[in-house]
Amino acid sequence: MKEGMSMSSVVRKMLMLLLPVIALAFTGCAGMEFAPKRAVWYYPPEFPAADRAIAKARVDGKDKECPKEFAAAAKMRDDAYDVYLSCKTQEGIDMAKKAIAMAGELCPKPPVPTPCPACDQPKPTPEKATEKEVAVIRIVNFDFDKYNIKAVFKPELDMAAEIIKKYPNPSITIDGYCDNKGSYKYNMRLSIRRAEAAKAALVKNGINGSSIRTVGHSYDDPIADNKTDAGRAKNRRAEIHIIGK
Incomplete structure (x- = not known):
């Protein structure tokens, strides 16, 4: 009898130990x-x-569309597990x-x-360079998908303005260009905005805006x-093309 009671006690103790584990598995x-x-x-x-x-x-x-970026995201996920399992809980969660x-x-x-009605007009034919073209100033390296001119290119714009001021009735054409990322139509709009940004800088330098034509x-x-x-x-x-008359 005592032996039976002892076995029951053992069973009860085992159940008490297992109940938290079972509850954890379910909840x-x-x-x-x-x-x-x-x-x-x-x-x-x-x-x-x-x-x-x-x-x-x-x-x-x-x-497959952007494998390098996908691999970086997957690695960040794997590293998160490694950090978490090294007991750095919050860092792993972040x-x-x-x-x-x-x-x-x-x-x-x-x-x-953004809408740009003028951008949808047919592309004008650029003027051919003649013997009257006195200077071509290139402003290179706009940031990707940007049309703001960096401060590093201000000296070129200042030089272009000084050359223009030497001629009484100059004709200026500013051509804007893009790389081949994106659609042709989107890049047409962006190239026009780049040319317009260069024009605005020249006007700020005292050049008459009516003498400047922009082309994308x-x-x-x-x-x-x-x-x-x-590349x-x-x-x-x-590019700023200055024609002296």
């Missing part, structure tokens, strides 16, 4: 998500969310959040341009190879 950890990985059953929800974000990006073909953001921003589409060329007439970053940087330019 999970508070604030955690059941996501077995690397011999751990439960993780903060940011980690399985990062897994889902990477998986969705792969299904959407982002791993990295998992960053991986989610990186996966959501993969392969961004070109920005929608989209990605026509490159001066460097559009297959390289360095595309050179093609993102504006």
